[in-house]
Amino acid sequence: MKMRSVFNEVLGKDVPIPEEPHRIVSLSPAITESLFLLGLGKEIVGVSAFCARPPEARNKRKVGSYSTTNIDVLRSLKPDLIFTITGYQRPLGLKLTDEFSVYPIALPVSVSGIVDTIIKVGLVVGRVDEARNLASSLLRSLAKLRPVQTRPRVYVEIDLGGPVSFGAYSYIVDAFGYLGASTLFDGVMSEWLTPDLAKVQEMDPDVFVYEAKMYSKFSRNDFERMIDKRGWRGMRAIRSGNYMKTPGPLDFLAHHGPSFITEVLPWISANLSDIKKDTQSQRSGSSSKINGPDSNHPGSHVKP
Numbered sequence: 001m002k003m004r005s006v007f008n009e010v011l012g013k014d015v016p017i018p019e020e021p022h023r024i025v026s027l028s029p030a031i032t033e034s035l036f037l038l039g040l041g042k043e044i045v046g047v048s049a050f051c052a053r054p055p056e057a058r059n060k061r062k063v064g065s066y067s068t069t070n071i072d073v074l075r076s077l078k079p080d081l082i083f084t085i086t087g088y089q090r091p092l093g094l095k096l097t098d099e100f101s102v103y104p105i106a107l108p109v110s111v112s113g114i115v116d117t118i119i120k121v122g123l124v125v126g127r128v129d130e131a132r133n134l135a136s137s138l139l140r141s142l143a144k145l146r147p148v149q150t151r152p153r154v155y156v157e158i159d160l161g162g163p164v165s166f167g168a169y170s171y172i173v174d175a176f177g178y179l180g181a182s183t184l185f186d187g188v189m190s191e192w193l194t195p196d197l198a199k200v201q202e203m204d205p206d207v208f209v210y211e212a213k214m215y216s217k218f219s220r221n222d223f224e225r226m227i228d229k230r231g232w233r234g235m236r237a238i239r240s241g242n243y244m245k246t247p248g249p250l251d252f253l254a255h256h257g258p259s260f261i262t263e264v265l266p267w268i269s270a271n272l273s274d275i276k277k278d279t280q281s282q283r284s285g286s287s288s289k290i291n292g293p294d295s296n297h298p299g300s301h302v303k304p
Contacts, residue, residue, distance in 0.1 A: 152205075
């Protein structure tokens, strides 16, 4: 097997990689999706339990979760290349470098970083042309999106074992900014944070976007009960009907693969466009309501 050395900025050293990897393990759902789109689905021999895009990824051998792995299963697969991501997965990636050829890729902090990740993956696996073509297609998709003009203030929360929101170093915050919105914690110099729910209520956002835990059966009724339990009925986003949960049961906002650009951004854009007039009227002191809090709320009729 002909090998080459590829420099990795996360590790600060060269990683030995076959010129044509045939046994790839990807522990990052975003990288798994990218590999399939680059035509390397057959070469993937193992994935994490959270790798669910495209649907074919769910049929691959599961070697662990996001931050742990079954080392015996991993050894039995004899991978010639393992992809990991930084952030929460960084310690696992560093640990695996003691025994395997691991190529960690930095967690993107922006929408453009998602595109850049695809190029990096393509360079590592020798699918440069395919990666550049995919990146070009995604950039064209981005160019079609238009930001809203009212700059609504959005509170974003994802259940990652508890409520989590996002700061300036998050591609999620960058995505809302790209589409003309601001997020409550976009001035916090971190990727993620545990929000003070009382403070969120005090900040009174125009829009509330919620993502339930992956694979959970979190219904609309569950969402309404959660809002009641928090005492948020008087909050501007709830009062005006501008609150929505993302399409489930997979990670949606929490997934930074190519489909974030082709599916998630259009969904965000459509929902922000739906609340534009209502946000204007609320800020001007009008009590008029464009969207009701039930079946007509913005998130109920927009498909991903």
